[in-house]
Amino acid sequence: MIVPPGSHTAFIGKPSKPQEWLMYLYGKVPGPLHPSQEYSRYYEGDQQKFAFSQARYKSAFRDVFDQWRDNFCGTIVDSTNERLHVDSFRIPGEDDGTDARQFWQRNGMDAYSTAVHLEALITGRSYVVVWADAKGEPTITPVPGDRIAVSYKAGSLWELEAAARFEMDAWGRQQVTLWTEEYVYEVAYGETDWENGTKQKNPLGLVPVVPFENRSRLGREPVSELVNCIPIQDAINKTVMDALTASEFAAFPQRYVTGLEIVEDANGNPVEPYDVGADKLLQAEDPSAKFGSFEAANLANYVSLVDLLVQHLATVSRVPSHYFLVNSSNTPSGEAIISAEAGLVAKVKERMLHFGEAWERVIRLCFAVKNDKRRNAFDTETRWKDPEYRTEAQHIDALLKLKQLDVPLEFLWFEAGFSAAQISDFREMRKEDAKAQAEIQQLGPQPQVQVPGQPQEQKPNPNKPPQGNSGNAARKINEAK
Structure with missing residues (x-):
């Protein structure tokens, strides 16, 4: 049984009316007590719990440590998100991604795509809505996970049966939108009765909402990157708080x-x-x-314990220790850094698989808005920027070796880190270079064409020295004798 908000009547069974769908989906929207809200607080560093060893220390030092933060959760999430950058899209054999890039750039997704990834990494889920604007152009709208709820078709992991978005404006008025494959149902801002909405046909025939789920598991809800890191973060906070308390009472000789x-x-x-x-x-x-x-308290024990906990945090999150400046007495070499980041790079590539599939659905929805046949281009590929950090010399040297294997030049450009827009410019530049080279050749001497049947004109060889008259002069002297 679903108990909806307000005075709506509860119902039993599968929703069939727009109001029933809204009641059902509203119950799936994460509330203020949902774990995703706690993950957001940990990411922002607002999770301080004043974990003192004794209650009397809490009352004594609450004001002193009220603004104190020692938060690693933001670093864990950002280290993954900073390597998740969508470069372009392509349909193998028929499309170079020009139209998809126009959809992308028109909606400012170079910046907002990272926000979609960030929200999914923190809370476990975020959404993107694709719809047409007043001019019929596709709009891509990122939405946080606490404003949308979706329902999948029975037996499917990605096909949506319905989705609802619940938005609140600055004056506390709620606006509700419901999408199904058959219709779109909207309740205007300020209208509290869900029966007073407007219903119209869905021109796309699809639910225009794409979920971005982090660490998806079969039959389970997606989870945050911080789900296994929070207990260790709390232990670090407790240890550091004890060290600060000890520094107040016993760090000076008594x-x-x-x-x-x-x-x-x-x-x-x-x-x-x-x-x-x-x-x-x-x-x-x-x-x-x-x-x-009395001898002053030795705070080095606390430092050793914090270092140990941070190392555990690095292992659980697969973030290299040098991100946390642990054991940083010696600066690691470039090869050591690359080796240490192998786990992080592997994790990022795994996230690229799931997020890439979601972005491909977004692009297909954009083509559906334009009524383009590529709405069914299921072989669309998301092309990501290289998540691995390498020295420029090592990277280019590896690409030059690939060129010796006759790898196409445009592929090498992409692997070198150039964007799709830059590669498109390179094509035009090469055409201009070839045209200029042809014009330069026209200015020089042109090769003579031999006409069949005509004797070839013998031209003097400029490199052969001219013959003199020394032979004739010697003959004349001999005859005079």
Whole structure:
């Protein structure tokens, strides 16, 4: 049984009316107590729990550490998201991705695509809505996971049966949109009764919502990148908080004196006998008085424990230790960094597989808005920028070796890191270069064409020295004799 918000009547069974679909999907929208909200707080560093070893320290130091943060969750998510950059799309054998790139650039997705990835990595899920604007051009709208709910077809992992979006404006008015394959149902801003919506035919014949799910599992909900990192992050916070508390109480040498009479005030409270300071001298007339000091607390133990926990965090998240500056006494070499980042690169490539499939569905929906046959181009490929960081010399040297294997030049350009737009410009530049080269050749001497049947004109050889008359002169001298 579904209990909807407001005064709507609950129903049992599969939804059949727009109002029933809205009630069902509204119940699937993550609320303020959903775990995804906690993941967002950890990413932003707002999860401080004041995990002191004793309650009295919490009351004593709450104001001191109110703004204190030691958060690694943001680094874990950002280290993955900063390597997830969509470069272009292509349909093998028939399309170089020009139209898809126009859809992409027109909607500013170079920037907003990273926001879609970031939201999915943090909360486990984000969405993209594709629809037509007033001019009939496709619009791509990223939406966070707490504003949309979807329902999959029975037995399918990607085909949607319905989706609903619940938006709130600055004045607290809700606007609701429901999509099915047959119709689109909209409830205007400010209208609280879902029965008072407008229904029209869906021109696409598809639910124009694409989920981006992180770490999808069969039969289970997608999860955040931080799900296994939060307990270790809490342990780090607890350890650092203990270290800060110890630094307040025991990080300085404590002095003591024995055999000295305790002086009390009028109320019976002991009076501090000395004003201790760096320029003060302690003395006592009683020969039995003895002075001494306790050793200051060693905070290195806390540092070692935090380093150990951070190493565990690096292992769980597959983020290299040098991202956390652990064991950073020696700067790692380039080869060591590449080797250490192998796990992170492998994780990023796995995310590319799932997110790439989602972006391909987005592009096909854009073609569906344009009523283009490529709406069914299921061999569309998402092309990502290289997630591996390498030195420029190593990268180019590897590409030159591939060129010796007759690998096409445009593929080498893409592997070198050039964008699809730059590669398109390269094609035009090569055409201009070839045209200019042809014009230069026209300015030089042209080869003579031999006409069949005509004797070839004998031209003097400029490299052969001219013959002199020394032979004739010698003959004449011999005849005179």
